[in-house]
Amino acid sequence: QSVMTQPPSASGTPGQRVTISCSGSRSNIGSNFVYWYQQLPGTAPKLLIYRNNQRPSGVPDRFSGSKSGTSASLAISGLRSEDEADYYCAAWDGGLSGPVFGGGTKLTVL
Amino acid sequence: QVQLQESGPGLVKPSETLTLTCTVSGGSISSNYWSWIRQPPGKGLEWIGYIYYSGSTNYNPSLKSRVTISGDTSKNQFSLRLSSVTAADTAVYYCARVMITFGGIIGFGMDVWGQGTTVTVSS
Numbered sequence: 001q002s003v004m005t006q007p008p009s010a011s012g013t014p015g016q017r018v019t020i021s022c023s024g025s026r027s028n029i030g031s032n033f034v035y036w037y038q039q040l041p042g043t044a045p046k047l048l049i050y051r052n053n054q055r056p057s058g059v060p061d062r063f064s065g066s067k068s069g070t071s072a073s074l075a076i077s078g079l080r081s082e083d084e085a086d087y088y089c090a091a092w093d094g095g096l097s098g099p100v101f102g103g104g105t106k107l108t109v110l
Numbered sequence: 111q112v113q114l115q116e117s118g119p120g121l122v123k124p125s126e127t128l129t130l131t132c133t134v135s136g137g138s139i140s141s142n143y144w145s146w147i148r149q150p151p152g153k154g155l156e157w158i159g160y161i162y163y164s165g166s167t168n169y170n171p172s173l174k175s176r177v178t179i180s181g182d183t184s185k186n187q188f189s190l191r192l193s194s195v196t197a198a199d200t201a202v203y204y205c206a207r208v209m210i211t212f213g214g215i216i217g218f219g220m221d222v223w224g225q226g227t228t229v230t231v232s233s
Contacts, residue, residue, distance in 0.1 A: 002154065033217035037155075044204055044223040045147075045155065051217055088155055092216040098170055099218040104154040 004028060004089055006102040013110045017077040020105045022089030023070065028100055030070040032092040036063075039086040039104075048087070049074065076107075084109045112137035114205050114224035122199075122231050128192040132205030132224060133185075139163050140183050143208035145220060146190045148201040156201075160208055161188055195231045202226040 004024040012018040024030065036049035047056055049065035052072065064075045072091075076083055089102040118130035132144070145160040159169035161179045169177045173192070181188040192199060205224045211217035 032215055033211070033219070035217075035219040037220075044226050045220075046223070047219060047221045050209065050219045050221070051211075056221060090155075090219070092218045094216075096171065098159075098168060099157045101155045101157065 002103040003093060003096070003100040004091065004102040006087075006089060006105045008103070009106050009108065011108040011110055012076075012079045014079055014081065016079045017075060018079055018107065020074045020076075020087050020089075020107070022072045022074070022102045024072070024089075024091060024100075024102075025070050027095040028070075028091040028093040029067065029072055031094060034065065034067050034072040035090045036065055036072075036074045037088045037090065039088065041085070045088065079109055081109050083107060112207060112222050114207065114222060116203060116205050116224045116227040118203075118227060118229070120228055120230060122195055122229060123233050124196055124231055125194055128190070128195050128199065128229055128231075130190045130203055130205075130227065130229070131187050132189070133187050134207075135186070137207075138183075139181055139186050139188060143210045144181070144188050145206050145208050146179060147204045147206060147220070148199075149204070149226075150198075150201040158190065158192075158203075197231050200229065200231045202228050 033051045037045040038048045039045045052067045053065045093100045122128045140163040146158040176193045178191040204226045206220035207222040209219045
């Protein structure tokens with residue numbers, strides 16, 4: 001069981017906006033930066049969002065991150081078929097003294 | 111452009127020690143933190159531990175008694191040793207470069223990943 005909770009699945013149609021939530025606690029999301037990773041089928045994870053809402057170079061601005069209290073969200077606008085992937089949130093956990101991941105959300109583009 | 115490549119045996123017998131190496135190219139390990147992460151089949155990501163080039167390490171408490179991460183600056187590599195493996199250690203193992211921020215707000219993100227290597231624990 002993951003320290004941070006994500007919905008196991010999400011879906012949307014092309015062009016739609018979808019949001020993936022990540023619920024944590026004061027020891028992780030509540031006091032540290034949140035990161036989001038995208039894992040396309042059969043590939044390594046890729047950093048999508050860092051420090052809550054920053055995009056690495058090359059990540060489209062269709063992807064955005066936000067954080068409020070002990071929860072965080074990843075929003076994908078203008079959904080495309082190539083966005084079909086698993087998405088993971090992560091944050092440093094002060095209790096663990098290390099990073100923790102959410103359980104992951106499988107996004108399906110209908 | 112920094113690239114990472116994992117290497118090591120794909121099959122390890124139960125109770126033996128799993129050893130993997132991550133070779134860093136396009137950059138030096140003497141300037142960052144480096145981490146190992148694993149993903150059991152069909153499951154999510156699990157952080158194993160990290161090393162700073164100076165040799166300081168930090169491990170996931172759930173694996174701490176069995177894990178050792180070490181670095182070799184002369185070869186620009188860092189390695190993972192996991193002892194007393196069982197079938198539960200079967201996973202894809204990734205190495206990654208860490209962007210870390212210590213202070214009032216801690217940031218720990220992995221911005222460059224290796225392609226991963228599959229390790230199966232079986233007799």
